[in-house]
Amino acid sequence: MYFYTLAMKLGIDKVHDFLSLFGLGQQPGIDLVGAQAGVIPSPEWKRKTMHQPWYLGETVITGIGQGYMLVTPLQLAAATATLSMHGQRYAPRVLHAVGDPLSGVISDTAPQALPAVQVDAPGAWDLIVKAMAGAVSYGTAARISTSKYAIAGKTGTAQVHAKKLGVMGEEDESDTPEPLRDHAWFIAFAPANQPRIAVAVLVEHGGGGGAVAAPVARQVMDAYLLNQASTPPTP
Numbered sequence: 001m002y003f004y005t006l007a008m009k010l011g012i013d014k015v016h017d018f019l020s021l022f023g024l025g026q027q028p029g030i031d032l033v034g035a036q037a038g039v040i041p042s043p044e045w046k047r048k049t050m051h052q053p054w055y056l057g058e059t060v061i062t063g064i065g066q067g068y069m070l071v072t073p074l075q076l077a078a079a080t081a082t083l084s085m086h087g088q089r090y091a092p093r094v095l096h097a098v099g100d101p102l103s104g105v106i107s108d109t110a111p112q113a114l115p116a117v118q119v120d121a122p123g124a125w126d127l128i129v130k131a132m133a134g135a136v137s138y139g140t141a142a143r144i145s146t147s148k149y150a151i152a153g154k155t156g157t158a159q160v161h162a163k164k165l166g167v168m169g170e171e172d173e174s175d176t177p178e179p180l181r182d183h184a185w186f187i188a189f190a191p192a193n194q195p196r197i198a199v200a201v202l203v204e205h206g207g208g209g210g211a212v213a214a215p216v217a218r219q220v221m222d223a224y225l226l227n228q229a230s231t232p233p234t235p
Helices: 002-010 012-020 043-050 056-062 073-084 124-137 209-225
Strands: 097-099 106-108 152-158 183-190 197-203
Touching (some): 002 012, 002 056, 012 043, 012 056, 073 124, 073 183, 073 197, 124 152, 152 209, 183 209, 197 209
Antiparallel strands (some): 097 106, 152 183, 183 197
């Protein structure tokens, strides 16, 4: 309900413009072929692509990432890293270093800074980090909380097919055919106040983000931060 209300108060144009600052709806500029731009919808986009007007209800569902909105795990990982760095952005890349076959010298590739996301409200970034840390400490991703390091994260569930009105949360989908089950999402960075890693996990048709995708992210972060494998936290 919070994000429904927030989207309505902001309006679709402000939602579109602010999300675009994070690189959503745009080619990520990574050194790979086939990367997709996704879609951050707007009234102008809908007129151009579908020749239809924008409806108020579409603003509401865009506020929770549904409807026409399309993002990739890479885009969400980059956006999560931007949140962790209070708006600083860097172009994602796969190539870590280049080796000269004659001299044997190995040179690291320099990070490419992108225009930072600017916000006017003092303390806005700290508030977001606090909220995401709360989601892991006592919220929808509490099952992956650990005393070894603080995690800031956000669970997500992307619907694959329409459901009855009023159905909320991570409901049991055991009787739903697998191709129609929700996609499970989870984004996170850690340690929360001194970030070293940002992660985005998508489990297609996996169900709820907190139950399925978050434990996968925890395993990735354990391997990176603690140099150890971990077993998934018990649901």
